[in-house]
Amino acid sequence: MSGTQFSQVNDEQQQQTHGWAAYDSSGVLSPFEFSRRANGENDITIKILYTGICHSDLHFVKNDFGITTYPVVPGHEIVGEVASIGPNVTKFKVGDKAGVGCWIGSCRSCENCTQDLENYCPRAVMTYNANGFQPDLPITYGGYSDKIVIDEHFAIVIPSNMPLEGTAPLLCAGITVYSPIMYYGLNRPNMHVGIVGLGGLGHVAVKFAKALGLKVAVISTSPNKREEAVARLGADAFLLSRDPQEMLAAKGTMDGIIDTVSGDHPIGPLVDLLKVNGKLICLGAPKTNPELPVFSLLMGRKQIGGSGAGGMKETQEMIEFAAKHKITADVEVIPMDYVNEAMDRLAKGDIKYRFVIDIGNTFTH
Known part of the structure; x- marks a missing residue:
């Protein structure tokens, strides 16, 4: 070999x-x-x-x-x-x-x-x-x-x-969310970042984002996760993605979104949440490729990117950051x-x- x-x-x-x-x-x-x-x-x-x-x-x-x-x-x-x-x-x-x-x-x-x-x-x-x-x-x-x-x-x-x-x-989960936050420049204090999904990756993403001083909104299809996201994990807001009024009210407010969901789901409504120059970063791998919302991307100079885990140097950096801020998985x-x-x-x-x-x-x- x-x-x-x-x-x-x-x-x-x-x-x-x-x-x-x-x-x-x-x-x-x-x-x-x-x-x-x-x-x-x-x-x-x-x-x-x-x-x-x-x-x-x-x-x-x-x-x-x-x-x-x-x-x-x-x-x-x-x-x-x-x-x-x-x-x-x-x-x-x-x-x-x-x-x-x-x-x-x-x-x-x-x-x-x-x-x-x-x-x-x-x-x-x-x-x-x-x-x-x-x-x-x-x-x-x-x-x-x-x-x-x-x-x-x-x-x-x-x-x-x-x-x-x-x-x-x-x-795995930690470096998978840490790497895109750092690489795509979503790590500056007070930036508004959305986290799609509150599972194994999502809950860790909330912890890292809050430790970095970000304003965090959890985006989920499950209304029963609202209290968990805000009261226990410390997210600043919760968006029920199935509620058109909540999604409309948040339109154009986010600097970036970390999408941790692997199940099939539309990404157009997520792109609409981004500010001009906003970035949607996909970490999950749906079985079918979602439709690309080209018009929304053009009108806001927005980006859709991806990320997979991280290299050894960055993984060590992530662990040391987690140790400093007492971040562990639940x-x-x-x-x-x-x-x-x-x-x-x-x-x-x-x-x-x-x-x-x-x-x-x-x-x-």
Whole structure:
């Protein structure tokens, strides 16, 4: 394999690993034994303590994208303790807390990689099911397991004041909302920003936006989320997107909108909420492409953009910002043997706002 994403190691020293995997498109997860590579010169081995359940995990176990390689071990919101390090490792020592997000490798030499945008590398290696996108890559297994081996470059240093269970989802949900807020310049105090959807991504987006000093409006189809958004999470306003009068009253008031919703939904009404030069940033991936409201874009010099996770430098920056401002995800911690029930509840939207698996108390290390 090209690039430097994996250290050279002796295959005879592979590490026996305990995990849970889905074996077919039923998506049912059950125990699975497999091997991790030995700890290489630039690697750290992390004893996994907590792993968040991302909605994409549900899609992958059920093969909704049509690219799942079974058995699949999901999980890319991983936190734990460094159990061993290679001789060239400088970023970690044994006992440190470390995290792993969506990517565990890249070519390290392309234009994107040299600009700290490993997440956009054409050869980026996903934490699990990497060969689903790139058939020439080896199978990768994720964080529904007791350990992971990773090049230190792709591991995140977790500050000591961060509670690990609430930190795990930040390795995906956190960076996915933080990156577009920063890149698209929606981070200046008192800017008016809308957050579409109050789920796993949306609730974290509200927390980051408020910590940055922004005026935040949550936009949702669910009227029962009004009190949650304003009274508990601290949003400045709530817009019921199904109420034409509320949407009309907010027309042309927002500098930017972070759209976290993956379900099919119209974007024209969201574009109408933007000021001149406003930006609508899409983070979700609807099954069908929405109709582009070209006239509204022309009349306001507005932009529609996208964003996917973040590179390693920005992810570390996000975690340090979260530590400074005491930002964590709202989680429900579950044992590993509850994971199938959790997946069923996730499919129904029955979670506030992220399931996190207690890996440390599941497996004997």
